Amino acid sequence: MRCEEARAQYLEGDASEAARDHLSSCPQCIAHRSALGSMLQILDDPLLWIEPPPELERRVTRLIETSDAEEPPMTGRRRRWQIIAAAAVLIVAVATGAFLFGRQPPPDWEITTAGVGPGESAVAVIGGWNVEGGTRVVLAAEGLAAAPDGYTYELWFISDSTPISGGTFAAADQPVNLFVGVGRREYPRVAVTLEPLDGDPAPSGIFVFDAGA
Template identity: 25%
Template sequence: MSDLHKLTGAYAMDALDDLERARFEQHLAQCEDCRAEVAELRETAALLSETVATAPPAALRESVLAGITHIRPMAPEVPQPAPTPLADTTAGRGRGWMPFLVAAALALFVGIGAMVSQPWSDDDQVTQLTAAEEVLQAPDAEEVFLDLGEAGRATVVRSKSEDRAVISTEDMVSAPEGKAYELWFISGGEFTSAGLMPDAPDQTVVLEGSAAEAAAIGITVEPESGSEQPTTDPIAVFDLTEAA
């Protein structure tokens, strides 16, 4: 019967098999200390279970029982002639460790449950595309490439469904000092500014404004603050009417 004292933690966690549970419940009806300890452990488990509810790992019962065996002293097999206060204190101290042992085991199990029940995974993540990527990956993307010789190379991609266009450059020379490259939507002979290009040889820039109706896209050399209308002839014109 003395072995039954160390099953309070496992009983509180519903980790006993049918035979062990039946034997322990018979013991529990006669042991006030064990009833108090079971009540305390169930209260601790209830508080922890409010954080997450996950089935305990299969090995949890064995690890808890093994820890109980090492930490809690067994009740004496042979009646002592005169129990000393030291012996009572030791027994009480052993019993007092039980809530901490089971709480620690439950806390570990709660931590495992929290990891298992994360509401996200790599498969569920939604990739956030940049504005440029949305245009480049659009099903109706139209591409025009120009080799500007010593000035570099440039490619324009336009998506009518996205109503935007993107220009990508490679080894493009810088604009003259105090000047900047300005982008333009061209339609019916009219130029509409689409923003300034940063001074970098390799870049990808989303043009400013509506691109769906543009017949072409041009680049001119303008003052570094930009112009309302072109002040120079275009150094490059990307014809979108023949885009593939």
């Protein structure tokens, strides 16, 4: 018996003796037994079968139409031009030497990154200096609105799924100085999130910049 046939019978809940023999003797099927069990459990789960209300489609369409009237969706082309324009402003500012790094020595690394999510019309230049005990970071952004009431921005260095906070800031209309107690060699991803002021130490998942991974 083929693996697929035996697995199909198992999912059907009516495995023949031949299928059961195959599933208990085939090394591949033995290795997949728990995944197969999980699939069967999901098929039997009433949550899989719940239906959204029929009018939801119309509401979604209406919401998007209303949203389009206020803010048309950004096509790749339009967004690229917006990023180029914002980056040009930043690059000129950085080139003057006074905006981001002032009279400091050049940073050990520097990232220019376009925003995402609520920060999608923004662009940032993030520079870092490797210092004792961690990394000193300066972030300058163009087009990033001040954090709304009840929220703050927070910078993170991230390795795999481990985030290390570099501190919070409410606005980035001026370069922001931050410090992270680790280096980018071990924590290559640099991100900024919008955080509700709720005392939760973990990242909210609302990314405004996400770079360097």
